[in-house]
Amino acid sequence: MEEIILAQTGHGEEAEHAVEAVNGAAAEAAHGAAGHGDVFEFSQLFHHMEDTVLLQLPSFSIGSLTIDLSITKLVLMMILSGGITLLAFGALARKIRGGAAPRGILANLTEALFDFVNRDMIIGMMGEKAGRQFAPYFTSLFFFILFANLIGLIPFMGTATSNIAVTASLAVLTFFITQVSAVRVQGIVPYMKHHVPPGMPIFLIPIMVPIEILGHFIKPFALTIRLFANMTGGHVVILSVIGMLFLFKSLMLAPLVVGFVLFIDFLELLVAFIQAYVFVLLSILFVNAAIQPEH
Amino acid sequence: MDLGFLGAGVGAGLAVIGAGIGIGRLAASALESMGRQPEAMGDLRANMIISAALIEGVAFFALVICIMLALKS
Numbered sequence: 001m002e003e004i005i006l007a008q009t010g011h012g013e014e015a016e017h018a019v020e021a022v023n024g025a026a027a028e029a030a031h032g033a034a035g036h037g038d039v040f041e042f043s044q045l046f047h048h049m050e051d052t053v054l055l056q057l058p059s060f061s062i063g064s065l066t067i068d069l070s071i072t073k074l075v076l077m078m079i080l081s082g083g084i085t086l087l088a089f090g091a092l093a094r095k096i097r098g099g100a101a102p103r104g105i106l107a108n109l110t111e112a113l114f115d116f117v118n119r120d121m122i123i124g125m126m127g128e129k130a131g132r133q134f135a136p137y138f139t140s141l142f143f144f145i146l147f148a149n150l151i152g153l154i155p156f157m158g159t160a161t162s163n164i165a166v167t168a169s170l171a172v173l174t175f176f177i178t179q180v181s182a183v184r185v186q187g188i189v190p191y192m193k194h195h196v197p198p199g200m201p202i203f204l205i206p207i208m209v210p211i212e213i214l215g216h217f218i219k220p221f222a223l224t225i226r227l228f229a230n231m232t233g234g235h236v237v238i239l240s241v242i243g244m245l246f247l248f249k250s251l252m253l254a255p256l257v258v259g260f261v262l263f264i265d266f267l268e269l270l271v272a273f274i275q276a277y278v279f280v281l282l283s284i285l286f287v288n289a290a291i292q293p294e295h
Numbered sequence: 296m297d298l299g300f301l302g303a304g305v306g307a308g309l310a311v312i313g314a315g316i317g318i319g320r321l322a323a324s325a326l327e328s329m330g331r332q333p334e335a336m337g338d339l340r341a342n343m344i345i346s347a348a349l350i351e352g353v354a355f356f357a358l359v360i361c362i363m364l365a366l367k368s
Contacts, residue, residue: 120337222352229355278348281341 049235051163077160081147085140089114117142117280125284130291134284137177141170142280149231149272153265161275162231164224171220171227174283179216182290194293219286223279230275234268303365310357317350 051072059068088110095107122138123131145161152159160166182191195212196205241260245253325343329336 120341222356225355225359226348226352229358230351274344278344281345282348285345 049162049232049239051158073158074160074163074166077148077151077158078166081144081151081160084147085143089139089143113143114139121277121281122284125281126288126292130288134177134287138280138284141173141283142276145170145227145279146272146276149276150269152231152235153268153272159231159235161227162235164228167227168224170279171223174223174286175216175220177283178219178286178290181287182293185291186293219282223282227275227279230271234264234271238264238268299364299367303361306364307358307361310354310361313357314350314354318347321346321350 051074053070053072054076055071057068057070059066059070061067088106092107092110092114117139118135121142122135125131126134148160148166151157152162186194195209197208200208238261241257241264245257321343325339329339332339
């Protein structure tokens with residue numbers, strides 16, 4: 001993806017040449033950071049999209065698998081968003097458990113959002129009983145994604161959710177919860193029987209059963225791609241618009257570019273909320289379909 | 296020049312046209328329903344966002360294929 005955008009910096013030369021040249025510049029920028037020369041290269045803007053290792057930890061291997069748990073920028077952002085979630089709601093939960101009414105700026109700020117997620121999304125969709133059972137997971141998921149998205153909008157920070165590995169692991173969690181709760185609630189044999197709806201013509205079974213099974217894997221894949229593409233897309237649009245300044249080398253364009261970038265930034269703010277909402281809502285729908293198959 | 300880039304660009308454009316038509320129609324009818332029945336607004340909004348996300352998901356599948364095409368060529 002980087003190559004596509006970077007190729008725009010070539011002034012109509014052969015695309016391959018431009019890509020090579022720009023790749024070289026990117027490698028240089030990665031090595032020398034912003035320190036070399038006084039010319040600011042467009043590729044340096046990509047520090048926002050890149051993941052850099054902050055703290056190298058020794059990697060260890062199990063069999064042929066090498067595991068490297070180094071703290072990179074995005075790992076730090078994930079820890080940060082998880083920590084904010086814990087801090088904001090841990091304090092609130094302790095207060096309420098102690099019997100005190102939630103008061104103060106933090107409580108008022110978080111309570112409205114918390115209430116929306118809990119009452120409207122989870123209990124509204126799943127019903128009182130199942131909703132209470134799954135509320136802790138989905139609430140944490142919502143606020144983790146929301147804070148990860150919002151942290152990405154702060155300059156010099158990174159968007160953890162614009163890494164496909166992060167979104168994929170979140171979707172895998174949803175996948176396992178869906179399958180495990182489906183087997184636990186329905187039992188393994190009725191759950192397997194569900195893949196063959198009653199009254200289906202016999203010649204359709206070899207076609208329909210693989211499609212049904214494939215559907216289980218496509219759902220979390222769609223969740224992965226949706227969150228990843230939305231969070232990456234916004235940044236790429238902003239970088240492309242800023243790239244126009246470097247392409248035309250004209251300051252006259254600056255007000256237009258800055259205005260448009262500001263507009264996209266506000267759109268990103270909206271998208272951060274909507275995508276957290278959509279990810280959690282679709283997860284709730286999948287789990288709900290698994291535990292209440294008659295609905 | 297490689298035709299792969301052209302294919303990726305045209306494909307991305309077509310995918311976006313499809314998603315645009317889909318979400319446009321969805322929003323139009325959702326807004327009309329909200330206008331006719333404002334008391335059902337919350338319910339309609341949730342369902343509208345779910346449908347929009349599903350349409351968007353299909354468009355993203357197409358875009359991912361285009362990106363893969365562009366990176367391959």
